[in-house]
Amino acid sequence: MSQHVVPPRVYFAVFAALIVLTATTTAVSFLDLGPWNTVVALGIAFLKATLVVLFFMHVKYSPRLTQIVIAGGLFWLAILLALTLSDFMTRGWLPILR
Amino acid sequence: MADTAASAAPTGHAGSRDLQHHFDSMEQQRDASSLGMWVFLVTEILFFGGLFLAYTVYRSRYPLAFAEASRHLDITLGTFNTAVLIISSLTMALAVYSAALGRRKAIILFLLATMALGGTFLGVKAVEYTHKFHDHLVPGAGFRFPGPDARPAEIFFSLYFTMTGLHAAHMIIGIGLLTVLVLQARKGRYGPGYYTPVEVSGLYWHFVDIVWIFLFPLLYLIGRHLH
Numbered sequence: 089m090s091q092h093v094v095p096p097r098v099y100f101a102v103f104a105a106l107i108v109l110t111a112t113t114t115a116v117s118f119l120d121l122g123p124w125n126t127v128v129a130l131g132i133a134f135l136k137a138t139l140v141v142l143f144f145m146h147v148k149y150s151p152r153l154t155q156i157v158i159a160g161g162l163f164w165l166a167i168l169l170a171l172t173l174s175d176f177m178t179r180g181w182l183p184i185l186r
Numbered sequence: 187m188a189d190t191a192a193s194a195a196p197t198g199h200a201g202s203r204d205l206q207h208h209f210d211s212m213e214q215q216r217d218a219s220s221l222g223m224w225v226f227l228v229t230e231i232l233f234f235g236g237l238f239l240a241y242t243v244y245r246s247r248y249p250l251a252f253a254e255a256s257r258h259l260d261i262t263l264g265t266f267n268t269a270v271l272i273i274s275s276l277t278m279a280l281a282v283y284s285a286a287l288g289r290r291k292a293i294i295l296f297l298l299a300t301m302a303l304g305g306t307f308l309g310v311k312a313v314e315y316t317h318k319f320h321d322h323l324v325p326g327a328g329f330r331f332p333g334p335d336a337r338p339a340e341i342f343f344s345l346y347f348t349m350t351g352l353h354a355a356h357m358i359i360g361i362g363l364l365t366v367l368v369l370q371a372r373k374g375r376y377g378p379g380y381y382t383p384v385e386v387s388g389l390y391w392h393f394v395d396i397v398w399i400f401l402f403p404l405l406y407l408i409g410r411h412l413h
Contacts, residue, residue, distance in 0.1 A: 094279075094283065103276040114265045117411065118410050125407075129408075132403070140275060140395060144276075157221060173242065173243070
């Protein structure tokens with residue numbers, strides 16, 4: 089069988105990174121960075137999610153087909169977010185239509 | 187390295203008995219099962235995605251009210267619960283690893299640890315919900331919020347209860363899945379040749395962890411730097 093068994097030290101390294109990132113995001117939330125607070129919080133969340141997906145969920149070692157399906161799902165999520173927000177965020181741009 | 191252990195010939199119960207007739211090989215069956223779970227998780231991504239979208243739309247409309255309402259959440263409990271879920275993801279990953287090596291006792295111990303951590307998370311969540319009821323922060327006739335932003339704050343708490351409630355429901359289902367795995371593992375059902383149920387349940391558990399990884403900063407951390 090060609091299944092890939094990830095050694096535990098990889099899991100422990102990812103775990104340590106996730107805990108450090110959690111402490112970081114909580115600590116940074118007390119600093120006033122203006123609009124950057126949200127950017128940093130979401131950036132750290134994406135980083136944590138990526139670590140979980142690649143290593144805990146083995147996607148780094150998964151077949152190409154699985155990886156394409158996941159990328160496709162995220163692309164649909166991007167469509168959902170982009171089209172809806174392009175409506176809501178631009179409603180004030182043309183005062184005549186209010 | 188670890189591959190040698192996993193590529194050892196299937197022993198005991200884990201043999202061709204586990205191969206469904208419509209698959210060519212155990213490997214193909216395993217990949218198909220993982221892919222199937224991922225297709226389900228993609229629908230879950232879009233399901234929670236809609237809620238995150240609703241949150242984004244309302245937060246962009248009422249940014250100050252959302253920040254104000256967010257400060258009524260307990261950041262200590264939120265951070266604690268985030269750590270609990272991350273530890274539970276580690277124990278879940280180690281349960282899958284133990285299953286791949288056929289270490290029956292370790293599988294059961296790591297699954298039970300994962301369930302206990304999931305239970306801890308839900309317990310803390312119950313404490314938080316109780317506080318919200320006491321503070322009249324549950325949307326509805328009893329909702330009380332100081333200041334002029336009561337209505338948008340109520341929207342924040344509606345989203346808070348919907349998103350964390352659905353997340354908690356997923357956790358309860360996950361604990362149910364792990365209960366079945368523990369019972370099967372006790373019978374020695376899983377080993378190097380066959381541990382697909384542990385693997386795909388692990389995918390589900392990690393996904394629920396990821397949902398919380400986004401819920402935590404968006405609900406708990408958005409108003410801390412004001413004042």
